[in-house]
Amino acid sequence: MSQNDIKFAYWVPNVSGGLVVSKIEQRTHWDIDYNRKLAQIAENAGFEYALSQIRFTAGYGAEYQHESVAISHALLASTDKLRVIAAILPGPWHPAVLAKQISTISHLTNGRIAVNIVSGWFRGEFTAIGEQWLEHDERYRRSEEFIDVLRGIWTQDDFTYKGDFYRFHNYSLKPKPLQTPEIFQGGSSRAARDMASRASDWYFTNGNTVEGIKAQVDDIRAKAAANNHQVKVGVNAFIIARDTEEEAKAVLAEIIAKADFDAVNAFGHEVKQAGAASPEGDGNWAKSTFEDLVQYNDGFKTNLIGTPQQIAERIVALKDVGVDLILSGFLHFQEEVAYFGEKVLPLVRELEAQRAAAKAAA
Ligand SMILES: Cc1cc2nc3c(=O)[nH]c(=O)nc-3n(C[C@H](O)[C@H](O)[C@H](O)COP(=O)(O)O)c2cc1C
Secondary structure, eight states: OOTTSOEEEEEOOOBTTOSBSBSSOOOOOOSHHHHHHHHHHHHHHTOOEEEOOOOSSOSSSOOOBOOHHHHHHHHHHTOSSOEEEEEEOBTTBOHHHHHHHHHHHHHHTTTOEEEEEOOOOOHHHHHHTTOOOOOHHHHHHHHHHHHHHHHHHHHOSSEEEEOSSOEEEEEOOSSOOSSOOOEEEEOOSHHHHHHHHHTOSEEEEOOOOHHHHHHHHHHHHHHHHHTTOOOEEEEEEEOEEOSSHHHHHHHHHHHHHTBOHHHHHHHHHHHHHHHHTSTTSOOTTTTOOHHHHTBTTOTTTTOOEEOHHHHHHHHHHHHHTTOOEEEEEOSSHHHHHHHIIIIIHHHHHHHHHHHHHHHHHO
16 A cells, blocks of 8 residues: 555444434444454455544434444554544543543554544533533634643643643653544534644545545645645445445435434434534534434445446546545445455555556656
């Protein structure tokens, strides 16, 4: 793999119910045995990252949820190369606790741990655990301080910080992580993009069309350049790769036909409020239809649904507009991650090599 190759991550199914809110059969499980095996299959298949999810309570039927840092460590302990990204909610986590936890895991796992700072969309979750629910842009202001503080603790001695949310006085974390963990973030509102253009290493966004993604990439990269900051972009996609396009489309149709109507609508109600709550009204799910919401991060919109060749071409088209990573979800995780590694990934690498050769010859 070359430095410029597009990277692949998969969603760790550490919450029950699978990645689509549908009563279709999903051969996946949230328990540790299933997840350990999946992590091993994924690293052998060529996936570089796994992304865990954090939920303190269910929003759409995901009734059981393993905690993200603990499960990330368990998956790192059962793999050799995979990097695992632990999802973190500022509020419940204090940055000093997280910095220390992650530093220890970095030492235990040869530096393969990363974090995804999520800003929260589910008010009921915060209420349930007695956490204060901040307004949309205030959540991002807190997340950005959280990221600044994490980076400070991980890289400096005698770290001092006086923010609106966090304060540190001559604090020296020992040991520091083996290498500074990569900091991802989730969200696509104006506030989320501005945070990415200043603070995060990676910007994760919901599924979208190539044009929709390009608009975000251009926007963030222009702002990041003005801030002298570099940020990479990861896009969510629910991948349905089958030998024929008809089969793949039939699977999508069945997922939608068997959608859990009440759960999707309840989720839609929560996230529409969260998206509309951003001042420009353009948060992650602001334009999502019922069908989009059946995959809770708009993963169908990216349209990685078809034959291996079609999917590989669409992935390279995303790379062409500046995407660095595809975050993938699957219906039957273990089988489909293996199929992806065998059938789709080699085609992606072939197309990338052809493009690189054409560029060199030009
Ligand atoms: C790839 C990705 C992963 C996310 N993972 C989580 C998560 O595990 N837990 C959570 O509460 N929110 C998660 N979020 C939600 C975001 O942190 C954020 O609250 C949401 O996208 C709303 O953002 P916006 O309205 O500001 O665009 C994730 C978002 C994305 C794009």
